Amino acid sequence: MDATTQLHWSKMRQEPGWLVRVLDNKAVLIVACLLPAVGLLTVFLTYPLGLGIYLAFTDTTIGRSGYYVGLENFEFLFTDPIFWNAVFFSVFYTTLATIGKFGLGLWLALLLNQHMPFKSFLRAIILLPWIVPTVLSAIAFWWIYDPQFSIISYIFVDVLGWRETNINFLGSEWPARFSLIAANIWRGIPFVAISLLAGLQTISPSLYEAALLDGASSWQRFRFITFPMLLPILAIVMTFSIIFTFTDFQLVYAITRGGPVNSTHLLATLAFQRGIPGGQLGEGAAIAVSMIPFLIFATLFSYFALARRKWQQGEGND
Secondary structure (H helix, E strand, O other), X not given: OOOOOOOOOOOOOOOOOXXXXXXXXXXXXXXXXXXXXXXXXXXXHHHHHHHHHXXXXXXXXXXXXXXXXXXXXXXXHHOOHHHHHHHHHHHHHHHHHHHHHHHHHHHHHHHHOOOOOOHHHHHHHHOHHHHOOHHXXXXXXHHHOOOOOOHHHHHHHHHOOOOOOOOOOOOOHHHHHHHHHHHHHHHHHHHHHHHHHHHHHOOOHHHHHHHHHOOOOHHHHHXXXXXXXXXXXXXXXXXXXXXXXXXXXXXXXXXXXXXXXXXOOOHHHHHHHHHOOOOOHHHHHHHHHOOHHHHHHHHHHHHHHHHHHHHHOOOOOO
């Protein structure tokens, strides 16, 4: 052998095992990553939803498995004035609360987007109503609305002298309804304000500078720059706000429990009252299932609003 000849030794590469080959497969990795999430959704979302829909077509009660009764529960609900009162108040409650939260939330977001001292501290303070647990908020409002110890009645009667008797916020139908709406607006404003503030932060200041050079007024800048750029976030936040408000339970149940005389029942609280304290699981499930069309409508609203925004930007609708 020539001394100048160089021998190159290389270790033969071993064939990967079957487990390595399987894990290298992209489809297997996707399934493996999604499997925990799918399992959690199946256990905590799909199964309860399917069970609720099944119970809606049975006469199941607490302590007794029921039999299939078809649409009997829904036929009874269509003739039940309490159910229709809950439908009306659910829509009324959701509409007024959503309008109030978005009006005040958008105003607050625009205010916090300006340059001001202690801006970060103010943003943290505004989050407090959203951070506080719902039950604690409900107890606070229950105290505020108390006919005997209400701080509002104290100010109007003892401090300002505008009234001679305390205000009974929760003792009659419409005052109780508007009191619940005010409590929901107070609690929901931070979510709307912070979400819209995040959207305002993404708008380029150069757009406003160009508009100012063109002589655009404050209203014109909001109409032609702020609102169109916020539209995707507005659609998403409004959808979540409508869903959260329509399915509200803790706030209403902790303050009024559906009273007085079932006038402040939402569909969620009425379903609980019929299903758990009342023992009629089938009827309560039917009331809960009747909420699904409204929630689907809210989801479709968000989708079509976003699709419209894509079309405006020249993108394809997937």
